[in-house]
Amino acid sequence: MDTIEVVRVIRYKENIKQLIGFYIDTPRQNTTLTDTYTINISGWTSNISNPVIAVWFTHDKVNPEVLMTTQPILPRPDVLKIHRTVETENCGFSVIFSVLGLPHDIELNIQLILADHTRILAGTIYLRRLTTISCTYQPTMNPLMVTSLGRSGSTWLMRLLAEHPEIIIHRIYPYEAYHIKYWIRNIFRILSEPINYLSANSFDKLFNLNIDWANHHLYHNPELQPWFNHTYIQQAADFCCQAIDSVYTQLAKNQAEYHNNQPHYFAEKFGPSHVNLLLNELCPNTREIILVRDFRDMLCSSIAFSQKIGVSDFGLENTSNEAEIVAATQHRAQSLLTYWQQRKNQAYLLHYEDLVLKPVETLSKLLIYLGLTADNITIETLLARAAKNQTETQTHATTSSPANSIGRWQRDLPQTLQTACQQQLQTELTAFGYTI
Numbered sequence: 001m002d003t004i005e006v007v008r009v010i011r012y013k014e015n016i017k018q019l020i021g022f023y024i025d026t027p028r029q030n031t032t033l034t035d036t037y038t039i040n041i042s043g044w045t046s047n048i049s050n051p052v053i054a055v056w057f058t059h060d061k062v063n064p065e066v067l068m069t070t071q072p073i074l075p076r077p078d079v080l081k082i083h084r085t086v087e088t089e090n091c092g093f094s095v096i097f098s099v100l101g102l103p104h105d106i107e108l109n110i111q112l113i114l115a116d117h118t119r120i121l122a123g124t125i126y127l128r129r130l131t132t133i134s135c136t137y138q139p140t141m142n143p144l145m146v147t148s149l150g151r152s153g154s155t156w157l158m159r160l161l162a163e164h165p166e167i168i169i170h171r172i173y174p175y176e177a178y179h180i181k182y183w184i185r186n187i188f189r190i191l192s193e194p195i196n197y198l199s200a201n202s203f204d205k206l207f208n209l210n211i212d213w214a215n216h217h218l219y220h221n222p223e224l225q226p227w228f229n230h231t232y233i234q235q236a237a238d239f240c241c242q243a244i245d246s247v248y249t250q251l252a253k254n255q256a257e258y259h260n261n262q263p264h265y266f267a268e269k270f271g272p273s274h275v276n277l278l279l280n281e282l283c284p285n286t287r288e289i290i291l292v293r294d295f296r297d298m299l300c301s302s303i304a305f306s307q308k309i310g311v312s313d314f315g316l317e318n319t320s321n322e323a324e325i326v327a328a329t330q331h332r333a334q335s336l337l338t339y340w341q342q343r344k345n346q347a348y349l350l351h352y353e354d355l356v357l358k359p360v361e362t363l364s365k366l367l368i369y370l371g372l373t374a375d376n377i378t379i380e381t382l383l384a385r386a387a388k389n390q391t392e393t394q395t396h397a398t399t400s401s402p403a404n405s406i407g408r409w410q411r412d413l414p415q416t417l418q419t420a421c422q423q424q425l426q427t428e429l430t431a432f433g434y435t436i
Contacts, residue, residue: 001034001035001130001131002032002033002034002130002131003033003034003035003036003037003129003130003131004032004033004036004037004039004099004127004128004129004130005031005032005033005127005128005130006027006028006029006030006031006032006033006039006125006126006127007029007030007126007127007128008029008124008125008126009024009027009028009029009123009124009125009126010123010124010125010126011023011024011122011123012121012122012123012124015120015121015122016112016120016122018047018120019045019046019047019052019112019120020046020047020048020083020085020086021044021045021046021079021083021086022043022044022045022112022122022123023043023044023045024041024042024043024110024123024125025042025043025044026040026041026042026043027039027040027041027125032130035226035229035230036226036229036230037098037099037100037133037192037229037230037233038096038097038098038099038193038229039096039097039099039127040094040095040096040097041057041094041095041096041097041108041110041125042092042093042094042095043092043093043094044072044076044079044091044092044093045072045091045093045112045122046072046079046083046086046087046088046091047114048085048087050114050115050116050118051114051115052072052112052113052114052115053071053113053114053115054069054070054071054112054113055069055070055071055072055093055095055110055111055112055113056068056069056110056111056112056113056119057069057095057097057108057109057110057111058108058109058111059102059106059107059108059109059274060107060109060338061103061107061338061341061342065273065274065335067097067108067274068095068097070093070094070095071093072090072091072092072093073090073091073092073093074090074091074092074093074094075089075090075092076089076090076091076092077089079091079092096193098189098192098193099127099129100133100192100233100278100281101274101275101277101278101279101280101281102129102274102277103129103277103342104128104129105126105127105128105129106125106126106127106128106129107124107126108124108125108126108127109121109123109124110122110123110124110125132281133233133234133237133281133282134237134281134282134283134284135237135238135240135241135242135282135283136234136238137238137241137242137245139241139242139244139245139283140245140249140262141168141245141248141249141252141263141264141265141266142264142265142266142283142285142286142287143180143244143265143266143267143268143279143283143285143286143287144161144167144265144266144267144268144286144287144288144289144370145180145267145268145270145276145279145286145287145288145289146158146161146267146268146269146270146288146289146291147269147270147271147272147276147288147289147290147291147339147347148269148270148271148290148291148292148293148336149271149272149293149298149314149332149333149335149336150271150298150302150313150314150315151293151298151301151302151305151314152291152292152293152298152352153291153293153352153355153356154175154269154291155173155174155175155392155396156355156386156396156402157289157291157350157355158174158175158267158269159175159386159389159392160355160363160382160383160386161267162175162258162386163258163381163382163385163386164367164372164373164378164382165258165259165260165263165373165378166259166260166263166264166265166372166373167259167263167264167265167266167267167372168248168251168252168255168259168263168265168266168267169266169267169268170251170268171255171258173389173392173395173396174392174396175269176269177268178268179244179247179248179266179268180244180266180268180279181268181270181275183240183241183243183244184240184244184275184278184279184282185275185278187240187243188236188237188240188278188282189275189278191236191240192233192236192237237282240282241282241283244266248266251266252266264370264371264372265287265370265372272335272336272338272339272340273339276288276339276343277342280346287348287369287370288343288346288347288348289347289348289350289366290336290339290340290343290347290348290349290350291350291351291352291355292336292340292349292350292351292352292432293351293352293353294352294353294406294407294409294429294434295329295330295332295333295421295425295428295429295434296409296413296418296421296425296429297405297406297407297408297409298329299325299329299409299413299421300398300408300409300412300413301398301405301408302314302315302316302329303316303412304398304399304412305396305398308398314332315328315329315331315332316328322414322416322417322420323420325417326417326420326421326424326425327424329421329425330424330425330428333425333428333429334427334428336428337427337428337431337432340431340432348366348369349432350362350366351432351433353406356402356403356405356406357403357406359379359383360376360379360380360383363379363382363383364376364379367379409421422436
């Protein structure tokens with residue numbers, strides 16, 4: 001079965017003219033891969049005065065996070081023989097890249113990181129996925145992702161959802177349980193990335209000493225490669241989905257006093273990430289709420305909460321002036337917008353301001369989207385129960401009331417910072433329906 005099509009491979013000659021060289025050997029343009037979720041990307045790059053120290057692979061249209069990184073340190077005597085200006089033959093790179101969790105059309109950018117931290121967009125590989133993977137295991141409940149940026153109201157939303165009889169949430173403030181992320185990011189991504197098959201981490205010293213010449217990695221066996229590339233990954237996906245379902249089934253039993261006999265969802269917080277897309281692929285019945293807040297108010301809350309707990313966080317930890325603060329906020333806002341543009345046809349967009357100012361109406365629409373009980377009695381009950389825990393509210397809040405947190409940027413931010421936010425966050429604010 002055809003699974004990946006290599007549509008186009010581009011090398012940006014203008015960008016790399018300052019280097020000795022950069023080439024992509026594989027994959028080849030206009031080729032098709034069969035029965036695999038991975039693709040081998042190899043090539044070489046070299047420079048002298050400002051050497052290339054890393055090669056990054058990103059998919060900026062999904063999220064600006066780095067999906068994979070490697071170093072150009074593999075032996076390439078063929079390059080040294082042809083290019084006399086290359087100082088060493090150890091200039092090659094090779095990665096086995098998984099397309100799981102990425103969209104139908106993939107624009108994979110290759111960035112070179114130089115010793116002085118300069119980034120060069122050196123090439124782009126355009127791929128088309130011809131098939132996807134999903135768990136064959138049938139869960140008793142479905143995942144519900146609450147995707148947002150920090151200080152956007154996700155803790156309050158999780159507190160509300162936790163009181164609905166058909167949703168399971170790990171009821172420990174600030175509702176930052178990572179059961180789904182543990183199995184999807186820490187287990188499945190590791191198990192399913194072929195590069196991890198090639199790592200021989202053993203306490204057997206003799207094995208470690210002999211591995212270079214023995215070269216008996218399982219993945220190197222051509223008879224087993226089709227099994228590793230397809231069947232094994234399907235089995236790993238089923239195992240992880242079953243483990244997630246099992247832990248939340250146990251939580252449902254522990255929380256029986258709060259819920260129906262058979263809840264429909266288990267919910268966790270997420271940031272905009274490739275892990276979210278991977279979960280959606282593995283579990284097609286996943287539902288997602290993308291929670292957004294005026295980024296200017298989000299910035300105020302981030303500053304105030306960092307001061308309250310005495311630890312700078314929310315992307316502000318490496319900032320020292322207003323320009324850096326706004327740049328960090330814009331980067332976070334842009335990442336959420338990029339993610340929303342990718343997910344807008346599948347996810348539910350929820351504005352924090354609506355949740356605060358029109359809670360009954362807003363929750364009613366949200367619960368209808370989720371296919372859950374959404375009558376006024378249910379909504380009023382969960383609002384009343386959620387409001388009871390004043391300790392959590394006082395710990396988390398940075399204003400006297402939720403209503404006072406809306407539009408606070410006009411009071412809390414100095415005029416210079418307001419102006420900078422207006423200018424640099426215009427695209428992101430407008431896209432989410434906020435006025436400038």
